[in-house]
Amino acid sequence: MPARIYITGSGVVSAIGAGKDATLAALRSGATGVAPLQYLQADDRSFLAGEVKLTDAQMKEMLGLKPGHAVSRTSLMGILALREAVQEAGLGPEDLRTVPLVSGTTVGGMDCTERYYKDYLAAGNAHSEYIALHDCGASTDAIADWFGGFAWATTLSTACSSAANAVILGANLIKAGLASVVAVGGSESLSNYHLNGFNSLMIVDREPCRPFDRTRAGLNLGEGAAFLILESEASVRHRGVKPLAEVAGYGNACDAFHQTASSEDGEGPFRAMSQALAMAGLRPEDIDYINAHGTGTPNNDASESTAIRRIFGAACPPVSSTKPFTGHTTSASGSIEAVFCLLAMRHGFIPANLNWREPDETCLVPVSRLQEGVSLRHVLCNAFGFGGNDSSLLLTLAGA
């Protein structure tokens, strides 16, 4: 009998709200968080994006940090999300000293670097306190520091699958007996750097993104953070906590095709989802819902649809992409959407794939309207990244 990995806490911050209550309300009402740029200091504010509707100053205030505290937006959102997860799991500061923190990010402190880079290059030390915030690991350390420290921290940086891979490492650490509780997830702020980068690759849509739609023309970027508390069966019993769900399976595979494009046959996603099913010991027909990566780029959605069809054939479970709600939250998307799946399972609904109107023969037909009153026991949550870093998580409702 393989070790079971329980989820005992979760927290989320995205364009549709800070915290699970606001998130749940938005997912049910269909209220998108994608809007013209308002918070990012950008030259071109006409871009649509899923920004977290809080300034850095507001988040610092919420977290009791001084206005002048040097910290990246990635860390601020991460702390907010992790605080909610830690509270739900009922973990105190003492408990956290034995808990590893595994986060995923790629942007890290780039928001600070792009703001102050010219100062860094100039003589003198203007804003030099932000330099050490640049790298990915520093943003994770800043999250850990706010809580008074974790056992240790590390950071996955596999672009848009980073947070999903953090979940995978966390589960593997528990299975190996190296930890009984692990905090896993990811955080990513918007930056001009990657907004312009994605735009230079011509995969940003100036209109609201439309995953799996015939007219889809690219993604809207988003930002946010989400964390899960993973826990061993023994720890759940010892602490007497009630699990929300189980990480029943997962898969990580490389498309090994191209740095930014997905293969036509969806080999990477196919393998990732197949591995997750095999680990969970489930058949395709056991899956009640797939939260797709579904970015809205012509290439991703076709490749992902092909991979899903290869596994599920004609009996495809309901699929939706929640990216029209949040924008593509890149490195954080894996954990943000995992929290959406937890909410969907707990409250028995399938979030709509907003903005979908016209079927495309290369794509599956997603759930375009909210479905309530459904029973979701097993769900797949996909996160695919540049370089063909494809991961899939299989979550099972506790007690299902």
Added chain:
Amino acid sequence: MMERKIYIKALSQISLCQPDPDYAGMFSVMEARRLSRLMKRALAVSRQTLDQAGVAMPDAVITGTGLGCIENTEFFLQSLLGVSDTPLRPTHFMQSTHNTIGSLIAIRLKCHGYNATYSQLGISFESALLDAWVQIRSGALDTALVGAFEEMTPAFAAILAKAGYTGFVQPDGRLSETAVSMLLTASPEGALCELAQVRLGKAACAEPVPGAAVMTRADYVPRYGDNFSVSALGACDAVALLAEGPASVLLKNDFYGKSFADILLKRI
């Protein structure tokens, strides 16, 4: 649960002490122009390590890098901010994400296996090792190609020096960089040593390991210079040291008091 031992079967490096190989013949003219210095090095040491190990296809490609492709990051950032006159080039962005290196290795090998990249300051390499160690021990993987890759630019080294990261530039002005590739396996056959433990965190291997020779950054940073992945070069030295006498080597990594990791290597 099945718990297996983990071995280092082969390794290779490029550093201040081990110059670049001749890349002519390794890449087409087009590729040579498109790939950054670090990407060429990553492909070269990966090839060399796999050849030495006699492994055609690893089960996983796991990479550590503190700053990723910082040269391309700098190109794109300078274009974006108007510091340079170069227009924004999508290639610079595409090849600036940290996992570009691990993905490139997988694309070259057509390796569909597990692929992950860690970026945690000075313990990015140990994070990658830990992932491989855990999965080989459990039987999820039989082999893993673990790499540590770091490049540096004069401008970014000067910026980091302002943040207290001194030692990234050698006294003679050379920049310290790392390209290390190791093949980890579950089989002791023909292996260089056992990778007995990988621990992250300040309290890493709190208990002393009897009889183990201890290596710290002071033992290898003077040779290689300093960078976020230099501990992988220290691990190469530790493997070599095992051949000379001690039954085990404990490699302790205290990176600027910010990140900590220990690796325990044992002679077979």
